[in-house]
Amino acid sequence: MTTEKPTSSHTTGLEIDEKEIRAVQIKWKKGRLSTGKILSIPLDLEPPNHVKPLYTEKSEKQLRSLLNKDLIVTGMPASDVMVRNLTVQLSKEKDIDQVLEFQTEPLLPFPVKDAIVDRMISGKGLDHTDLTVCAVKNELISEHIAIWHEVGVEPEVISCSQAALSTFSKTFSPIDGLHYLLHLGREETICLLVNNGILLNSQTIGSGIKDLEEAFAVDSGLIDKKLEKELKNCDANAVTTTSHPKLFQKIQKLSIEITKCLYALAKQHPAQEIDHLLLTGNSSALINLPDRLNQSLKKKLHTPKNTKGFSLTPLELQQFALPIGLALQAVSGSSHQINFRQKEYLYPYPWKRIKKPIAIYFAFCALLSGVILFFGNAYIAYKEDSLRKEYLNLLELMNKPFNEMEAEIKKKTPYIKTFENGSDVLLKKMSQSDIAYRIQLIENEIKETPDTFPLLPNTPNVSDFLAWLSNYPHIKPSKEKNGSDTISLESLSYKMVKRPDINKKRERYQVKVELEFSTPTPRYAREFHDILLAPNEMVDPNEDVKWSAERGRYRASFFLKDRTLYPTGKRK
Incomplete structure (x- = not known):
């Protein structure tokens, strides 16, 4: 049986004997490995098989720092580990782990229930997998953990010397x-x-x-x-x-x-x-x-040969090969880890190394929430200011002063808060609900307004039109050699084609003018056509100007501007 094997970007391998503790930190960053701290701390042997660390102040701080931050890996002595070869007719690792103990038991000189078994894959075929199996008795794992507890170390991964050295050779062997x-x-x-x-x-x-x-x-x-x-x-x-x-x-x-x-x-x-x-x-x-x-x-x-990222001499690589290999066993990306911390020997503090990342994560979430809240409130304030401006524009369009509107509200509903002086400070205190209430009043007022229509049109009269037309110089009598006018008006039709009545209250006044004239000079006709199309005070630019010509005779039809004031609520 195996469990999910822990890995980390910062690991520290520890080796202990009767004389010293050797520690090597390995870092993994952007796919590259490098060494961190390298420590060698002397020990005193105290019977029976207990060790007392002789930490110097500096080395103690460095080791404690590694123990608090890094994933700590220790190794079972090679003499305590049984290594066997096994071939199973399976290819999926999940299936292999389920049958591992059953398949391994005939290879061991002790019951598998009294041991921890782990494996690494040494080869694969189409329908089988070759394994290197490592097994340790439970009592030996308990002794190993107790030895490290004596020096204040709780290993998160317990590997073995054989696996550590083989992992070391993968990186440093020439x-x-x-x-x-x-x-x-x-x-x-x-x-x-x-x-x-x-x-x-x-x-x-x-x-x-x-x-x-x-x-x-x-x-x-x-x-x-x-x-x-x-x-x-x-x-x-x-x-x-x-x-x-x-x-x-x-x-x-x-x-x-x-x-x-x-x-x-x-x-x-x-x-x-x-x-x-x-x-x-x-x-x-x-x-x-x-x-x-x-x-x-x-x-x-x-x-061993040195590689990029490792600043160790060949002699140091030999002497620290075991702790280096142990650290490499659990570094991110490791694929051949042996870990005997299983079953009842599982690491007792699984949240230890992720407390800080979780705290940073929640702090970042709180910061992000604060930023979102700040910008959200700023956006709401901006939208409220825009709503207030639109409300004031609406009152201006209705020809209703702000103070007059507030006075009406106070008169109709005295229990409602009003802003009669209309200062900017008070306007900023007007909430969305205040504006919504006022808009509802305006809507009710519009609905209650009688459905009327203007009886007196404000459109140009015939005289107004003729006066405007007379400003065009070529229309005035101007005798040439043949005695004819420059532009001769032959007919003029002034007709109101649309108007509101009791059945068509939403209709608008519309006056249509039709002209027929002649001129021996086409240029004058084109200039007159351009005058009708250009912006002016008579011709409605929203309607088409119709134009036709035939043998010196021209016809034009167009509509005059409508300046009539219509009820506000009844506009289209």
Whole structure:
């Protein structure tokens, strides 16, 4: 059974032993990885198996900052983890997770109900999936969590050393394809078979650099810091049964165990010769230690290569390979994470890292709501000002002063608030409901107004029209050589074609004029036609001017402007 695996853009991998805590922060931003803080904090061993941190003030603040902000990943020791290979006839990960424990149980030396099982996909076919399965007993997970609680750490993800180192090799290994990885730890030595960052199998040796230190201490009689300094200056190739018998014995034993492990791993791929070996861990504990261990193996040794975004030396990459790999296990975009925090060991504070983002989200929502409220109120105020102006324009159109309207309202409904002095301050206090009430009164007043129509038209008389016509110079008598007028009016018709009456109260007055004239000069006729079309005080521009000509005779018909005042509520 697996659960949704947590990832983050800021992760910190932690490794602990009897001497120190090593922490490495990994950051993921815009698809690129980089290192953040790198810490190495010394510890004191307190029986029985408890550790007490000797934090300096600076390192304590830095570590606490990482614990509060980052996703914390720790790793089970390789000796506590069972790694097995499994092939299932399934392709969907959801289906694989449902049958994982059942399929894994025959491969484990203990009941699966007493363990936590997780997997990573090592290969896929059309109808099957190859898995690398990792399993840990429940009691070992409880011990691991208790050890970290002693130093005030609550890991959110518990992975394992094998998965962390294989993930490390994906980013930092200079070897493409299948290769070995040898990690020289303080208390254990880990041998892995890795293919492009995917763990295929592993073997663990229960001895490490600590055993070499103890043997050297017996041979030299040194202790503490002097012991570490002399050990680093010791050449592993120069160690013999005479100079350092105990150390020689331990190196020989470790070399034989490594050889056995690598041969056991090679059986998984018998058809392919694996010549490359990537070194991690404390390989610099003795001078030429990797070469001495490789004498019988004769493999091509490689050290991790640095990549863009990681400002670490090759030696630091080896020494901090495990915490770097643990951090990479849970960084955003990780696809081969092993996490034993399942079932009863689920992380107890799932909201820890998202409290701040949630607070920022709600703060942003509150800010956005405030902005929307501010601009909403500003828009409403603008619309209310526009409504007040339209109301004042309506009163002006009805020829009804504002104060007069307010006086009428006060007289009809004394309980209604009025604004009789009409100042700008009071007008701004007039609400939409106040304006709506006044518009309703105006509407009622319009409905109650009698349905009348004007009896006296205000249209130009015949005399007015003739006076206007006389202003055109070519219409006046002007004798030429043939004795004829320039423009000779032959007929004029002045007729009111439309008018309102009791049956057509919405009708308007309309006067139509028809002219017939002659002229020997077409230019004068065109000029007169242009006068009729141009804006003037007589001809209604909203109606058509009709024009016809035939052999020097011209006919024109048009309508005169109507200046009659009609009742306001009855206009079309």
